[in-house]
Amino acid sequence: MAVTDYDVKDTALADLGQDRINWAAQEMPVLRQIKERFAREKPLQGVRIAACLHVTSETANLMRALKAGGAEVALCASNPLSTQDDVAASLVIHDGIPVYAIKGEDKDTYYAHLEATLASGPHFTMDDGCDLVTLLHQQRHDLLPGIFGGTEETTTGVIRLRAMAEDGVLAYPVIAVNDALTKHMFDNRYGTGQSTIDAILRATNVLLAGKTVVVAGYGWCGRGVASRARGMGAHVVVTEINPLKALEAVMDGFAVMPMREAARVGDIFITVTGNINVLDAQHYALMKDGAILCNAGHFNVEINIPALESAAREKRMGRPFIEQYTVEGGRSINLLAEGRLVNLAAAEGHPSAVMDMSFANQALSVEYMLQHKGQMKAGVYPVPEAIDQEIARLKLEAMGMQIDTLTPEQERYLNSWREGT
The missing domain is CATH 3.40.50.720 (NAD(P)-binding Rossmann-like Domain)
Structure with missing residues (x-):
């Protein structure tokens, strides 16, 4: 479906961006498997997601996965200098996703793009730095009743969210994707x-x-x-x-x-x-x-x-x-x-191989919150351990690695307190 509302530097860059996105996808096997399942099951059907993330080739693959799952996605940049303009153009032209991001945009344009992303009336926010959530809580109270969840990608954003929760102003539940082991131990470090x-x-x-x-x-x-x-x-x-x-x-x-x-x-x-x-x-x-x-x-x-x-x-x-x-x-x-x-x-951001796990956490956290809609109070939540473990398992599998499993005897021993020295 053609997109009529967007703001990118030059749509003529779309083919270059598509090549860049496809290149990154080769190093993102976990997200690819999630996208394939999402395409079959459509777990996000009809859900509107406002995403404020770095507009890069890796993010583009997350957007594609969310759309494959049935979501309606609008995307803006979470930093004025992090946008890859060809990727932004490709998402608009080839994937039909509204994008509001131009590398080097000034502060006024940056916030206008946040506003444009929120114009869809989202059910869900996906943030990197908490600017979108902050804008919602400071200026767009009218949209808060329709939002039932969110995710946050980075350490700074999680710090801001916890401060909001401590002050009693955070209006909906947010999963701190940054704190997942398969995120911060790999994305942040490597x-x-x-x-x-x-x-x-x-x-x-x-x-x-x-x-x-x-x-x-x-x-x-x-x-x-x-x-x-x-x-x-x-x-x-x-x-x-x-x-x-x-x-x-x-x-x-x-x-x-x-x-x-x-x-x-x-x-x-x-x-x-x-x-x-x-x-x-x-x-x-x-x-x-x-x-x-x-x-x-x-x-x-x-x-x-x-x-x-x-x-x-x-x-x-x-x-x-x-x-x-x-x-x-x-x-x-x-x-x-x-x-x-x-x-x-000044460069291209994280290698796609580590963003594979970070964005797998994003996608599965959205699905989890939809499955538990109405059951989570306003606050900051960790990524469920089962999701963290599954992403690690899928990553190892994609890398051709195998690990041991506990024998029944070992499981009994670990669950018992009777055996000692």
Whole structure:
């Protein structure tokens, strides 16, 4: 069915986007199996889904799976710089899915696109960063009675949702897809780790070997970034506020120190904390000439860009995706991708093989919430363990891997308390 309401850069890019989507699909066997089942069973028939996600080839395969299941889907970008314009065009032209996303869109356009996605009157939200849910709760109370569930893709969004639930304002149940083991242990660690390093190399073409890379935050994303940077020959420094995570970083062989100390020695700084002003004016004053700053957290607030602008005597484009600020003493500080998600703004985001599991969680969580419609109160819920285990099983099967199963004797032993030393 032809789509008449959409906003993409250029529909002439649709064939290129289709090739990109199909290429990604080859590395997404779990989602492919779900799509095939959805096409047979139509478990989402008649359900309207408003999705605010990074508009990439991997996301496109999720949209196709949801549509195969009978859903009516509208999609907008969850970040102004993460859209792949050819993919957006392909979803409109070849898949009949309304898309509102243009790479580089300004803030007003970004929020207009969120509004357009909500115009369908969704039954279900699918968010990455919680902007769509926040807009609903702040400005579109009229739509809330018709919404019976949602999912959230990323750590930052889950943090915001839990704050909403704590304040008693979250109006419907949301499954925290980010917290599924088959999401954060793989997507956050291996996906963010590889794609962040990929983006830095694409944007700068610097040699990482011998450089000092400062990773702010040692959650699953930070672990991945730190390990990949070390694998490229970098000296890695971790900064943390959590003593347990800091201790883990030490035990993993990384130097750990406060940012005020790391600022003096770092060549490349990567923020992955989900918090505000992790890199600030006090740190810029200490940095080396030529320091490179980038962010792999969801929002561009982790680097205090206004403070960097204030400190600068001059600003110029060093090369695509690099803004070079000249500060006190003639030093240059280089900001990548406007401080936005560097792996999506300056590269292609996570490899499709890890997004396969993340988006399988999205698809199956939607199905689960539909099956339990009316049974879940407003709040933030984990992905059911059975879904997590099934996705892992399907992934192993697709990789040609087999594992052991418990014998009846072993099951009896594990369920008994009588046998001991």
